[in-house]
Amino acid sequence: MNTPSSLEELIKALRCLPGVGPKSAQRMAYHLLQRDRQGALHLARSLDQAVSSVRHCSKCNNFSEEDVCPMCRSQRRETDMLCVVEMPADLLMMEQAQCYRGMYFVLMGRLSPLDGLGAKDLPLERLLKRARELSCEVILATNFTIEGEATAHYLATLLRAQGLKVSRIARGLPVGGELEHVDSGTLAQAVLERRTVTE
Known part of the structure; x- marks a missing residue:
């Protein structure tokens, strides 16, 4: 059976996502075309919009739609x-x-x-x-x-x-963690980075 070329392109495009192999890409493409065409159109529009409008903040390098993101402009940040x-x-x-x-x-x-x-x-x-x-x-x-x-x-x-x-940033035991369930590397790091107990 010949797969339509546009469907092949969609499957190939979906494979660019992390963790998505050929079978997963095929399942996603079939699902979008068979069961959720509106979702597929919404996905296409959202992806197009994001690619054309999202860039990197010139200060923090995070994703932003503006040259300087709201977080970097905020007067409340230290x-x-x-x-x-x-x-x-x-x-x-x-x-x-x-x-x-x-x-x-x-x-x-x-x-x-x-x-x-x-x-x-x-x-x-x-x-x-x-x-x-x-x-x-x-x-x-x-x-x-x-x-x-x-x-x-x-x-x-x-x-x-x-x-x-x-x-x-420090490493060590998670809050609420129990020693018997912690791996030896994490426990060793917690001992190395111990702090003095103060009153």
Whole structure:
């Protein structure tokens, strides 16, 4: 059976999504065309709109429809701290936790030599410019993966060379976690990063 060329194109296009293989792309395409044509049209319009209007904020590098995003323009944000995260989803988690009111910089990635991603693939000049503008403490909040740790180490060296104060978010036991259910790496890190108990 010959598949219509436009359907083949749709299946091929859906494969650009992370974690979507040929079978998943085929199922999605069939579902959209057979059961949810209105949803397919809405998806197409939304995708077209986002691609044409969303860009990077010139200050924090997060996605924005304006040159400077509302968060960077806000007078309520503290300007004595700059938190560096890997992706917009990490920024959203920080905001949902309501534990931080400073400024952000989104790398839109991390160092990953195995994936061919090096320092040249990150907006490091923009990060340095932003950190110098604010002249503040830079908090490295990259993930605790091998790539995230390598990125944090590289950034710390780069930022300290500019005379900036650099800190790293702490690791350890999750709130409400029980020792018997924690992996040995997390437990070891919690012991290494222990704090003095004060009254």
